[in-house]
Amino acid sequence: MLIEDPIVLxxxxxxxxxxxxxxxxxxxxFAAPLRIVGDGEEVIAxxxxxxxxxxxxxxxxxxxxxxxxxxxxxxxxxxxxxxRQQPEHKRLCVYILSxxxxxxxxxxxxxxxxxxxxxxxxxxxxxxxxxxxxLAWLRLGHFYVPEDxxxxxxx
Amino acid sequence: xxxxxxxxxxxxxxxxxxxxxxxxxHSPLPTFMVEGPTHTVRQMNAACCQLxxxxxxxxxxxxxxxxxxxQIHWVGALDRVYRTGQPECHTExxxxxxxxxxxxxxxxxxxxQDQPLGVMIQVVVTTRQQQxxxxxxxxLVLGSVHQHELTEASERLNTQLREEIAGRxxxxxxxxxxxxxxxxxxxxxxxxxxxxxIRYWNRGAEELxxxxxxxxxxxxxxxxxxxxxxxxxxxxxxxxxxxxHWTGVMTHTKRDGQRISMLVRxxxxxxxxxxxxAILESMTDITERTxxxxxxxxxxxxxxxxxxxxxxxxxxxxxxxxxxNQQLEAIVYSMAHDLRAPLRSMQGFAALLVDExxxxxxxNGRDCAHRIxxxxxxxxxxxxxxxxxxxxxxxxxxxTTLSLEKVVGTVLSRMQKEIANGxxxxxxxxxxxxxxxxxxxxxxxxxxxxxxxxxxVRPGVPPLVRIxxxxxxxxxxxxxxxxxxxxxxxxxxxxxxxxxxLDRGKYPxxxxxxxIVQKGIERMGGRVGVExxxxxxxxFWIELPKAVPAERGAHHVD
Numbered sequence: 001m002l003i004e005d006p007i008v009l010x011x012x013x014x015x016x017x018x019x020x021x022x023x024x025x026x027x028x029x030f031a032a033p034l035r036i037v038g039d040g041e042e043v044i045a046x047x048x049x050x051x052x053x054x055x056x057x058x059x060x061x062x063x064x065x066x067x068x069x070x071x072x073x074x075x076x077x078x079x080x081x082x083x084r085q086q087p088e089h090k091r092l093c094v095y096i097l098s099x100x101x102x103x104x105x106x107x108x109x110x111x112x113x114x115x116x117x118x119x120x121x122x123x124x125x126x127x128x129x130x131x132x133x134x135l136a137w138l139r140l141g142h143f144y145v146p147e148d149x150x151x152x153x154x155x
Numbered sequence: 156x157x158x159x160x161x162x163x164x165x166x167x168x169x170x171x172x173x174x175x176x177x178x179x180x181h182s183p184l185p186t187f188m189v190e191g192p193t194h195t196v197r198q199m200n201a202a203c204c205q206l207x208x209x210x211x212x213x214x215x216x217x218x219x220x221x222x223x224x225x226q227i228h229w230v231g232a233l234d235r236v237y238r239t240g241q242p243e244c245h246t247e248x249x250x251x252x253x254x255x256x257x258x259x260x261x262x263x264x265x266x267x268q269d270q271p272l273g274v275m276i277q278v279v280v281t282t283r284q285q286q287x288x289x290x291x292x293x294x295l296v297l298g299s300v301h302q303h304e305l306t307e308a309s310e311r312l313n314t315q316l317r318e319e320i321a322g323r324x325x326x327x328x329x330x331x332x333x334x335x336x337x338x339x340x341x342x343x344x345x346x347x348x349x350x351x352x353i354r355y356w357n358r359g360a361e362e363l364x365x366x367x368x369x370x371x372x373x374x375x376x377x378x379x380x381x382x383x384x385x386x387x388x389x390x391x392x393x394x395x396x397x398x399x400h401w402t403g404v405m406t407h408t409k410r411d412g413q414r415i416s417m418l419v420r421x422x423x424x425x426x427x428x429x430x431x432x433a434i435l436e437s438m439t440d441i442t443e444r445t446x447x448x449x450x451x452x453x454x455x456x457x458x459x460x461x462x463x464x465x466x467x468x469x470x471x472x473x474x475x476x477x478x479x480n481q482q483l484e485a486i487v488y489s490m491a492h493d494l495r496a497p498l499r500s501m502q503g504f505a506a507l508l509v510d511e512x513x514x515x516x517x518x519n520g521r522d523c524a525h526r527i528x529x530x531x532x533x534x535x536x537x538x539x540x541x542x543x544x545x546x547x548x549x550x551x552x553x554x555t556t557l558s559l560e561k562v563v564g565t566v567l568s569r570m571q572k573e574i575a576n577g578x579x580x581x582x583x584x585x586x587x588x589x590x591x592x593x594x595x596x597x598x599x600x601x602x603x604x605x606x607x608x609x610x611x612v613r614p615g616v617p618p619l620v621r622i623x624x625x626x627x628x629x630x631x632x633x634x635x636x637x638x639x640x641x642x643x644x645x646x647x648x649x650x651x652x653x654x655x656x657l658d659r660g661k662y663p664x665x666x667x668x669x670x671i672v673q674k675g676i677e678r679m680g681g682r683v684g685v686e687x688x689x690x691x692x693x694x695f696w697i698e699l700p701k702a703v704p705a706e707r708g709a710h711h712v713d
Contacts (some may be wrong), residue, residue: 017496020500122502123502123503124497124502124503124510
């Protein structure tokens with residue numbers, strides 16, 4: 001079984017942050033699998049395949065969700081809790097990517113079932129280093145893959 | 156026949172006065188007096204001598220037995236009178252004469268200082284028909300004797316009275332003198348009789364109340380002064396009669412209608428038999444004092460109220476300040492946090508500009524992009540340190556007993572890179588006592604001090620850092636000593652303030668390290684300080700509570 005490059009769904013309301021992440025992904029040659037949504041409701045719609053997100057060729061189910069905590073409409077904790085309650089998404093790999101390094105936030109995220117917690121790096125270089133690290137990890141690991149994910153092919 | 160004469164009073168106090176003896180001598184009634192138990196004749200008057208056919212010379216000094224060797228029938232009665240002091244009358248019938256005559260002996264005692272001295276005997280010889288007259292005479296004689304005695308008594312009384320009057324005059328003079336002295340008193344001094352009528356009214360009273368002595372005398376004091384009692388008058392009277400004293404406050408009204416507060420001292424005067432006769436009252440006007448006391452009380456109450464209000468205000472303000480301080484720190488924290496987001500973008504895009512568009516940019520443009528990148532990075536460091544500082548001041552601190560050796564070990568292992576980079580030598584010498592501290596905070600504090608020791612070095616001098624502990628009375632002092640730049644005494648206090656840097660530009664950093672040290676130590680109930688001479692290194696110290704063996708376990712400090 002060959003696992004192609006993992007799909008990363010970035011949830012961040014900051015366009016700047018999202019753009020920087022995209023640039024960094026591009027720089028390390030990994031731009032294609034990155035999908036970006038801007039708030040909590042949108043990520044739920046994406047996962048549910050609601051509306052335009054129904055096109056799984058264009059919006060494939062992600063291998064990992066990079067979830068910001070401070071989100072409009074529905075914050076990261078609520079999204080995480082929702083994901084863990086959905087039978088079809090409860091095993092989805094969710095990494096928190098937040099500016100907060102407060103113990104309370106970290107603890108709550110893990111309590112709600114986050115798979116990891118990353119603090120947003122302060123500089124571009126650090127972000128690049130983190131991204132490379134993350135992608136290397138995603139390539140190495142075995143993640144839960146939903147059945148209908150078209151990006152998974154068998155050899 | 157013997158009769159007791161009960162109507163004649165006892166002559167207890169009578170002695171034999173000259174005048175009395177003279178009266179007896181000239182009495183027309185035959186009378187003689189005998190003395191002592193042998194009844195020796197002391198005196199026999201002329202009438203008696205005639206009757207008994209004796210001369211005074213014959214009879215005086217003789218006993219009755221000498222005078223009449225034959226038996227005297229009435230000697231028994233005489234003995235009784237002498238012995239008992241009770242007068243008696245004895246009548247004998249002389250039957251051999253015609254007509255029959257009756258000898259009547261009327262006997263009454265003569266006393267001296269309550270002791271029987273003798274007996275006075277009056278002899279009357281009568282016929283039966285004369286009996287009535289004799290009895291009347293007898294009564295007359297006894298009456299006259301009584302009269303005489305009364306006269307004597309009254310004379311004595313008169314003398315006493317004269318003496319008393321003389322004495323009273325002296326007393327009155329003394330009283331007048333005393334009254335004159337009392338008049339000098341500015342206190343009102345009043346004497347009342349038992350019906351509270353004013354009997355004396357000194358000048359002080361005149362001046363104080365406005366009534367002259369003659370106006371006041373004889374008036375009822377409480378009516379004149381329209382007294383308001385602070386306790387029931389019955390109680391006052393009862394206490395006065397029980398203890399002879401009473402002191403208290405009353406309100407009186409002056410002649411002009413002004414009400415005045417008086418401190419009244421009453422003393423009860425009694426006569427020899429203990430019967431109350433007068434009340435001496437001494438009164439002081441305490442209106443001003445009462446007013447002053449009331450004002451003082453009032454002022455004290457107001458002061459206490461003010462103090463209470465102030466205290467409440469201080470408590471409230473302190474609570475408000477604490478709350479607003481916490482609020483501010485929370486705001487600082489969230490601001491620092493939020494400011495980092497746009498900053499990340501600034502730094503990120505500036506870095507992208509440098510990296511990706513460097514060929515399209517001029518030298519100046521690249522420099523600008525680089526400066527934006529550097530400033531953004533420095534600002535991020537500032538915000539990061541501000542976050543660390545506010546976290547130190549806001550986080551929950553729990554003191555536990557910690558091994559200093561372990562904590563120092565942790566610090567050094569975390570700083571291995573810096574130590575190696577700085578080519579530094581770090582000496583740690585035990586012994587390491589245990590302290591009461593919050594482990595993450597203590598690690599942060601010692602890391603910051605060690606980092607400073609490694610950072611502020613003299614050019615060309617390899618850094619030498621020494622960490623050691625010193626046991627004190629109730630605390631443990633940890634020294635972090637270096638051979639670096641040292642700090643001028645002028646700056647030794649201000650370096651502990653947030654974002655204070657002495658060598659801006661030459662050494663990296665934001666100036667938050669020592670502020671975090673101080674805040675952390677403060678939160679753990681310790682102290683921090685520095686000893687330094689510029690050019691000779693610095694010796695920073697922190698003091699923490701010593702771990703007491705019995706005190707192992709958690710202790711909250713919030």
